[in-house]
Amino acid sequence: MLTIDEIRRQFPLIAAQGSIYLDSAATAQKPQIVLEEVEKFYSEENANVHRGMHALAEKATVAYEDARKTVAKFIGAAAHEIVFTHGCTESINLVAKSWGKANLKKGDTIALSILEHHSNIVPWQQLQEEIGITIKWIDIDDDGSLIIDNLDDVKLVAVTGCSNVLGTKPDLKLIIEKAHAAGAKVLVDAAQLVVHEKIDVTELDCDFLAFSGHKLYGPTGVGVLYAKRELLESMPPFMGGGMMIGSVTKEGFTAAEIPQKFEAGTPPIAQVIGLKAAINWLSQYDWNDIATHEQELISTATDALNTIEGLTILGTPESSCISFTIDDIHPHDLTEIVGRNGVSLRAGHHCAQPLHERLGVVATTRMSFGIYNTKEDIERATEEIQKAIAILRPA
Amino acid sequence: MDLYAENILDHYRDPRCKGEGSGASVSKEEDNPSCGDRLTAHLWIEDGSITKIEWEGTGCAISQAGMSIFAEELEGKTTTELLSMKKETVYELLGVPIGPRRFKCALLCLHTVKNAIRKHEGLEPQMWLETVEIDED
Numbered sequence A: 001m002l003t004i005d006e007i008r009r010q011f012p013l014i015a016a017q018g019s020i021y022l023d024s025a026a027t028a029q030k031p032q033i034v035l036e037e038v039e040k041f042y043s044e045e046n047a048n049v050h051r052g053m054h055a056l057a058e059k060a061t062v063a064y065e066d067a068r069k070t071v072a073k074f075i076g077a078a079a080h081e082i083v084f085t086h087g088c089t090e091s092i093n094l095v096a097k098s099w100g101k102a103n104l105k106k107g108d109t110i111a112l113s114i115l116e117h118h119s120n121i122v123p124w125q126q127l128q129e130e131i132g133i134t135i136k137w138i139d140i141d142d143d144g145s146l147i148i149d150n151l152d153d154v155k156l157v158a159v160t161g162c163s164n165v166l167g168t169k170p171d172l173k174l175i176i177e178k179a180h181a182a183g184a185k186v187l188v189d190a191a192q193l194v195v196h197e198k199i200d201v202t203e204l205d206c207d208f209l210a211f212s213g214h215k216l217y218g219p220t221g222v223g224v225l226y227a228k229r230e231l232l233e234s235m236p237p238f239m240g241g242g243m244m245i246g247s248v249t250k251e252g253f254t255a256a257e258i259p260q261k262f263e264a265g266t267p268p269i270a271q272v273i274g275l276k277a278a279i280n281w282l283s284q285y286d287w288n289d290i291a292t293h294e295q296e297l298i299s300t301a302t303d304a305l306n307t308i309e310g311l312t313i314l315g316t317p318e319s320s321c322i323s324f325t326i327d328d329i330h331p332h333d334l335t336e337i338v339g340r341n342g343v344s345l346r347a348g349h350h351c352a353q354p355l356h357e358r359l360g361v362v363a364t365t366r367m368s369f370g371i372y373n374t375k376e377d378i379e380r381a382t383e384e385i386q387k388a389i390a391i392l393r394p395a
Numbered sequence B: 001m002d003l004y005a006e007n008i009l010d011h012y013r014d015p016r017c018k019g020e021g022s023g024a025s026v027s028k029e030e031d032n033p034s035c036g037d038r039l040t041a042h043l044w045i046e047d048g049s050i051t052k053i054e055w056e057g058t059g060c061a062i063s064q065a066g067m068s069i070f071a072e073e074l075e076g077k078t079t080t081e082l083l084s085m086k087k088e089t090v091y092e093l094l095g096v097p098i099g100p101r102r103f104k105c106a107l108l109c110l111h112t113v114k115n116a117i118r119k120h121e122g123l124e125p126q127m128w129l130e131t132v133e134i135d136e137d
């Protein structure tokens, strides 16, 4: 059992403001310990990593590499299979531009699900434009579950672990098995999933997995790419610069070993340290307790929202968030009004326009959950939604 | 002053000058991609002046009420005057505080009408950047 009061007290923004924050799928709030660790790094250990022999440089390098081990352990990988990036978006771009360009050619097909966030669509569409690959879309049924049929002739499946709109979770194991049987690689966009359930990349057997630190109660500006060792070794570098090289002459360069090969330039060191703190902080809780708490929030929210006239919940949410529409009310008006009364909900297409088009809606309102949310948050939000409707609904 | 002032809500619930624009001199659709607000302006233009406007659209209260309030002001205005109209004029008409999150909703009416006139005059549509005249200070 989680003691939510005690958890809330650890989040300055949640504890101080008494605000109802239901937008953790966009970015999560940060516990005090993460803020402290980042500040401590800057005030006590700040130096660049992997360059310099002085004591501070060593401290910083040790801390940075230590964080890599923490991340690796957190998702069941080996440390050299963890590449630090600046966010989930960059991680996916790295795969598209490095692995994709080296392994895909004109006429090859990759599969994306219709649930995807723009960051797992556009990098592939750029390859479509540049090298002429074909994108095949995996559709959903009315519950928002993927209809996984034939993955033959596909070279890569890029799929989210949890929809950031519908809160549905594709059956990753099934997709990965089918894809591998067809000789395809699988990239999992774990931006949402990573906060809500235990991920073990070895057990899942995915080829690539990407996520951001900031949705995981960590800092912005840091992301992670996991890739299987053989893949990382065979992939060409992504960006060029310092750190990613073995040696440079006037004639050319050799690439560093993995994972440095993919970490050009000064990395987000303080953010990596903050991410480590966030993972350690989250790891003190049991995943089953987190899931139980979250299921309660989702069922409370589903029941509460369903009492609102004209409200339609999209799909059947399983984790992370619930999105809905309300007849005659535009999500931006709704979230603006409830926002002024201290309730943070998100409105729009949530960077998933193809999904919205598939659902036949322009914009939705999303309520998303973090470990610190309570049933009272949901009750307050529901009341504020009712009040906003009374203001807005055409007579 | 509240963004959802009675005036805004009144126009949102009961929009003025709505119509399909059959027989208009020009029709132009524009959208606010971040919100999905959409407006189509149908203008009747004679001797460089607006003689009539109808419009259609979907979206948030600010964008729809904005168009309704703006439409009521258009008759008799010259196209030259409208093409050089500043965003502040629209803000004054709306009479509510427009913050950084909602300015595109509020200015969609101006953007659409300007681009309808530009289309009528055979000009390329202007970009949002020009409509919102982002100050570079």
Ligand SMILES: Cc1ncc(COP(=O)(O)O)c(C=O)c1O
Pocket (backbone or CB within 6 Å): A025, A026, A087, A088, A089, A090, A117, A119, A120, A160, A162, A163, A164, A189, A191, A192, A212, A214, A351
């Ligand atoms: C499912 C999903 N994928 C990818 C991303 C992109 O993450 P970031 O913007 O941190 O790179 C997000 C964030 O909104 C997301 O929800």
